[in-house]
Amino acid sequence: MTTTPTSDWLRLDQQICFALNAASRAFGGVYRVLLKDLGLTYPQYLVMLVLWEHGDLPVKKLGEHLRLDSGTLSPLLKRLETAGLVRRERSARDERSVEVRLTEDGVALRERALEVPRRIIAATDFDLDEIQELRTRLDRLTAALDAATEDTH
Amino acid sequence: MTTTPTSDWLRLDQQICFALNAASRAFGGVYRVLLKDLGLTYPQYLVMLVLWEHGDLPVKKLGEHLRLDSGTLSPLLKRLETAGLVRRERSARDERSVEVRLTEDGVALRERALEVPRRIIAATDFDLDEIQELRTRLDRLTAALDAATEDTH
DNA sequence: CATCATTTAGTTGTCCACAATTTAATTGTG
DNA sequence: CACAATTAAATTGTGGACAACTAAATGATG
Known part of the structure; x- marks a missing residue:
């Protein structure tokens, strides 16, 4: 059995995480092109996917599906709202919570995303x-x- | 042979790109903890890895190794320079090019990164x-x- | 050799990720 | 019931990715 020289470890670990990073960014490139027509960025598209699949959700639940917190979602959702795809409404029964609802346009966009x-x-x-x-x-x-x-x- | 309903495609594609995204961000979390002591972010660490392996390089070459352009690298390198790990010097023979050189501190940091x-x-x-x-x-x-x-x- | 095209960094602007903090509402406990 | 702890969003600040553009230097061509 051979031992990897210590100096080589700095190369190996680069390759795993880096390969992952590169693949993730390569996906980003393909999505960017495909989603341009829909007027969505890739993270916005992920949000729409969750809403199309699960229906209206509070920000919290949305974040659990996507592993994102309000620091990321709040401005993103604001942009989706400006684009007319989504509405945000304070929940009546728990006023800490904000319900994210698809608008008609938001629902309609699903067809084009198929x-x-x-x-x-x-x-x-x-x-x-x-x-x-x-x-x-x-x-x-x-x-x-x-x-x-x-x-x- | 069964056919996947069209509506399910929106779920499947979420899973590939999303799984990749999640793994990439999970790596980020681990690195963030481990690199805190070194005062590096994960992308900064990748830059240092390339420099440790290949020695001084122009920004262009650095970008080729990392698949990053000057829009990302310029501010990042400025921060590494502020941290005292790197110097940037206009190349003498081609004044368009900027050589990125490790400082003594930059070289020394490698030990702690091992x-x-x-x-x-x-x-x-x-x-x-x-x-x-x-x-x-x-x-x-x-x-x-x-x-x-x-x-x- | 003069001009035009290409190359290299840098800058600007938009969007995203995440830590830390703030505000307001709700829940739990004495 | 009062008050402390918890929870949900939003905000602020830092850092990174990328597109589009600028500035300056170099290379190529007529």
């Missing part, structure tokens, strides 16, 4: 099984990293 | 083969996505 996933999957040049397996692996990785962050902090 | 990779790998809870395979897959994914972006654009 072709995006197919084109994204085509762009990956992966078959569905491969995508599925990669996703599973990434979920495990994320869980491990989250746990490690908790420990250290 | 333990970071080991702790990151431990945090992933993956063995080295698995990491290697994941990296290969991600590189292929990135290449495919980049190619697709070129096509569309």
Whole structure:
């Protein structure tokens, strides 16, 4: 069994996190092009996906689905509201909470978004099984990293 | 053979790009904790890794290694310079180019960074083969996505 | 050699991520 | 019931990604 020289470790770790970073940004590039017509950024698109799937939600729940806090969501939602895709309304029964509701335009936009996933999957040049397996692996990785962050902090 | 309902595609695509996004941000969380002592952010650490490995480089080359342009690097390098880790000097033979050079402090910081990779790998809870395979897959994914972006654009 | 195209950094503006703090509402406990 | 602790959003400040543009230097071509 051979041992990796200490000096090489600085290269190896670069490659895992960096490969991930690069892939994530490459996705960003493809989405940017595809979403331009819809007038959405990629994070805005993710928010719309959650709303299309789950219906109206308070900011808190939205944040749980997306792992984002109000510091990120508040201004983003304000922009979606300006774009007329979403309304924000204080909840009647708990006035701390703000309900995010799709407008008619927001609902209608879903039709035009339907072709995006197919084109994204085509762009990956992966078959569905491969995508599925990669996703599973990434979920495990994320869980491990989250746990490690908790420990250290 | 069964067909996936069109409405489900909006969920599937969320999962690939989203899983990647989540993993990338989870890495960010771990790095943030580990790099706090070194006074570096994660992107700053990536820049230092490249400089430690390749020595002094012009901004252009640095950007090629990291897939970043001057719009991102210029302010980041300014912060590294303020921190005393790096100097920026106009190249003598091509005055368009700016050489990024490690200072003594910048070189010295490498010692303290040596333990970071080991702790990151431990945090992933993956063995080295698995990491290697994941990296290969991600590189292929990135290449495919980049190619697709070129096509569309 | 004079001019035009290309290359390299930097700047500006928009959007996102996240930590830390603030404000207001709700919940829990004595 | 009063008051402390908790919770939900928003805000502020820092840092990063990227597009679009500018300025300056270099290279290429007629």
